[in-house]
Amino acid sequence: MxxxxxxxxxxxxxxxxxxxxxxxxxxxxxxxxxxxxxxxxxxxxxxNEIARSLHRRKSKLIGLIIPTVSHPFFGELAGFIEYYAHLIGYKVLICNSLLDRKKEKEYIEMLKSNRVDGIIMGSHTLEVEEYMNLNYPIVTFDRRISEEIPYISSDNYGGGKLATHLLIQKGCKKIAHISGNLQLQLLANKRSQAFIELSKEHGIESVIVETELNVFDITQYEAMIRNLLEKHPDIDGVFASSDVMAAYFIQIGYFLNRRIPEDIKIVGYDDIKLASLFVPPLTTIRQPIEEMAKCAVELIVRQVNEEPFERENVFPVELIERLTT
Amino acid sequence: MxxxxxxxxxxxxxxxxxxxxxxxxxxxxxxxxxxxxxxxxxxxxxxNEIARSLHRRKSKLIGLIIPTVSHPFFGELAGFIEYYAHLIGYKVLICNSLLDRKKEKEYIEMLKSNRVDGIIMGSHTLEVEEYMNLNYPIVTFDRRISEEIPYISSDNYGGGKLATHLLIQKGCKKIAHISGNLQLQLLANKRSQAFIELSKEHGIESVIVETELNVFDITQYEAMIRNLLEKHPDIDGVFASSDVMAAYFIQIGYFLNRRIPEDIKIVGYDDIKLASLFVPPLTTIRQPIEEMAKCAVELIVRQVNEEPFERENVFPVELIERLTT
DNA sequence: TTCAATATGTCAATCGTTTGACATAAAAAA
DNA sequence: TTTTTTATGTCAAACGATTGACATATTGAA
The missing domain is CATH 1.10.260.40 (lambda repressor-like DNA-binding domains)
Incomplete structure (x- = not known):
């Protein structure tokens, strides 16, 4: 060369x-x-950008840690993040933690070694303190870590409310919520919180099931859902915490001969691109993935340039009513 | 620091x-x-890995250029590539070309500037010559570029045959094939070739529609499919060149009140994770995504280490029969 | 005692670029 | 003609590591 x-x-x-x-x-x-x-x-x-990076002590690199890019939501998020990063001359290193605490840590070390200019964390299993002394431009998704670290989330509580409210309003008598693991202390837990509060408020019977800790693998969903429907065959409304979970539900409903939306109504969360292609098309809570991605990149850049930035970045959600409700 | x-x-x-x-x-x-x-x-x-990289003239970085990581197939591919790269200490830079010729070129320059150790190309719009004088460890997906550059593909012809054969065997009288753009000179075109040959051989009426050039955007699919079904309302079998296209078909079929598989049978291609969750679950041709990803990483590493490698890496496909046929 | 193995240090070049300080020369403006 | 401005050159340090060549000192074994 x-x-x-x-x-x-x-x-x-x-x-x-x-x-x-x-x-x-x-x-x-x-x-x-x-x-x-x-x-x-x-x-x-x-x-040689390596030599340049060395000299200017800026790598123009952003590290992105997510559970896995093969999950539609994170895939779309990663796509937009890369898009906006590229616009301003940044490159992105992807890291799939698989929600494994050890890998997450490894990746953080790796990214620091590679002197990335900032880290976007969309995967969270580590203790808060470990992030605290990270002393690095960071932005997290769906998690409040400290007073200084900015975070991005959708209006989880509002989304949970919208979803639950829709089910109730449509006449459901017993509703269920499938959530991610609640021990993870994500802001997404507010979806569950809203679900609980609203169903209590309306005196509607409700159940919650959550996925296991550290298991991002999708295969457990099926057993979980079948189990739920066996125990509570009278469930007539479901709020799933992601569209992928909702997809499982739709399918299992199909196999169990529960008509959707007549027998069971379903609301998802995320509004991934494929959600509109489900049969029937999925009613869901839309997160503005593109805007959130753009914001993440901006927050990193602002920290790099020592410009002021917002710590709280909560994006409004929107109810997209399709045909599962 | x-x-x-x-x-x-x-x-x-x-x-x-x-x-x-x-x-x-x-x-x-x-x-x-x-x-x-x-x-x-x-x-x-x-x-400081940057200093190290500079010195040893190895970045331990792999560039990955794909249309977009938000497409399920490429998302899964990227996930596995990162997984196997990480196992052996390589990092991966993602580039979403959106099948835009200019972006593709830009990304290649960028990756070279950053002295990545190799480039995995899953997006192809450039002229062959531009790759030829790239003089870099490269592996391509689904495209034969020169005598030296190794490529990876699934057994596209075999896959096309399996799919078409299944439709015929199930009694379809008029079958359609939706393909990506055929001008792109991808090996995936062999799927269409198999479709044509087999339907001719069996004397079955057939039509082919292809997506536009440079349009990766998924929105055009719908119009295309509706158009197809309007022109040829008697189609009773479809071979879609990707599971996402098949998803569109299933949905439009649903809206047009065509029962699947009774009225129209559908076969997809890829076997993305969500394919089994479609309603009805999608019959498709499975590409061994994980093995292909692993192979891509290996081919890069072998070139870096100047070890011998195979130029042709064609992976067997498998018919996964679910309920759309 | 002597030699080899072990342990550390010194020094400087190298990877490829940027940058500041300074010198010099030509062209343009006064 | 003199002074500025413009254009380039020279030189060397710096970014943060690695590495080879060589020197020296301490061990342990023969």
């Missing part, structure tokens, strides 16, 4: 001059500028 | 010694090793 020296030699100038045209500083005549460009062209020269 | 010098100072040794314990070379007594470790601990020292 050619270096700046090769370019200088070929163009008949010094590396200082090449650097000057490369970085647009100082005086440069058009003639030499052209000579330099031509030499770069000829050699197919690409400035 | 502390440097190796700070560690040396605190441990009361020279940087050479610290480097020696860091890299396990030369003689080191247990005592000093401990002193050094302790100093690293105390300072919360993380060796």
């Amino acid at each position: 050619p270096t700046i020296k090769d370019v200088a030699r070929l163009a008949g100038v010094t590396v200082t001059t090449v650097s000057r045209v490369l970085n647009n500083r100082g005086y440069i005549s058009d003639a030499t500028r052209q000579k330099v460009y031509q030499a770069m062209e000829e050699l197919n020269y690409q400035p | 502390p440097t190796i010098k700070d560690v040396a100072r605190l441990a009361g040794v020279t940087v050479t010694t610290v480097s020696r314990v860091l890299n396990n070379r030369g003689y080191i007594s247990d005592a000093t090793r401990q002193k050094v470790y302790q100093a690293m601990e105390e300072l919360n020292y993380q060796p």
Whole structure:
């Protein structure tokens, strides 16, 4: 690979001059500028970003830790994050923690070693303190960690309310909520909270089941749901904490010959792209994934540039009513 | 951030010694090793991987260019690629080209500038020559570019045959195939080829529609499919070139009151995780995504290490018969 | 006692770029 | 003609590590 020296030699100038045209500083005549460009062209020269990073102590890299990019919600989130990062010259390193505490830690160390400019955390199993002394531009999804670290979330409570309210309003008599693991202390837990409060308030019978800790694997959903429907065959409304869970529910309902929405109504959460393609199309609570992704990138950049930023970034959700309710 | 010098100072040794314990070379007594470790601990020292990369001229970085990580197939692929890369100490930079020729090129330049050790290309719009003089460890998905560049694909022809054969065998009289854009010269085109050949061979009426060039956006699918069904209302079998397309078909069928599989049978391609959750669960051609991802990482590493590797890596597919046929 | 093995240090170059300080020369403006 | 401005060059340090060559000191074994 050619270096700046090769370019200088070929163009008949010094590396200082090449650097000057490369970085647009100082005086440069058009003639030499052209000579330099031509030499770069000829050699197919690409400035070594590693050397640059080393020197300027900025890598233009953002680390993204999520459970897994193969989950539709996180896939979409990652897609938008990369999109907005790329717009402003940042690259993104993906890390799939699989909600494994050890991997999460490993990834954080790795990202620090690689001197990423900031870390976007969409996966949370670690103790709060471990983040605290991270001393790094960070933004978290769905988790409040300390007074300083900014976080992004959807209006979980509002979403939970919208979903639960819809079920009640549609005449459900006994409703269930399937949530992620509640020990994880995520802000998503507020969805459950809203569910509980609202059903109590309306005197509606309700049950909650949650997924196991550390199990992101999707296979357990099925057993969980079948179990739920066996124990409570009279459930006629379900609020699932993600569209993927809702998909399981729809399917199991189909196999169990429960008509949707006639026998059981279902509301999901996220509004992943495929939600509208389910049969029947899924009623769900839409998180503004794109806006949240954009915000995450912005929060990192603001911290890098030492600009002021909001600590609380709660995005409004929207009820997307389709045909499962 | 502390440097190796700070560690040396605190441990009361020279940087050479610290480097020696860091890299396990030369003689080191247990005592000093401990002193050094302790100093690293105390300072919360993380060796600067950027400096290391610069020195060893290896970044331990793999670039991954795909249309978008938010597409389930590529999301799953990316997930596995990151998984296997991480196992052997590689990191992955994701690039979502959105099948945009300009972005694709930009990303390649960017990845080269960042001196990634290799590039995995799952997005192809560029001219072949542009890759040829890339002179870089590369592996492509679903495209044969030159004599030297290794590629990975599923047995597209076999898959197309399996799908088409199934439809015919199930008694379909007029079958359709929805494919990606055929101008892209992907090996995936062999699916269409198999479809055409087999339907001709069996004397079955058939139609093919393909998506537009450069449009990865999913929204066009719907119009396309509705259009197809309007023009050919007597279609009773469909082979979709991806599970996402199949999902559209299932849904539109649902809205048009065509029963699946009674009125129309559908076969997808990929076997994304959600395919089994469709209603009815989708019959599809399974690509061994995980194995393909693993293979991609391996091919990069082998090229980096100058070990021998296979140029052709065609993976067997499998018919997963569920309930849409 | 002597030699080899072990343990550490010193020094400096290298990876590829940026940048500041300074010098010099040509072109343009006064 | 003199002074500025513009254009380039020279030199060297810095970013944070690794590494080779060599020196020296302490052990332990023969």
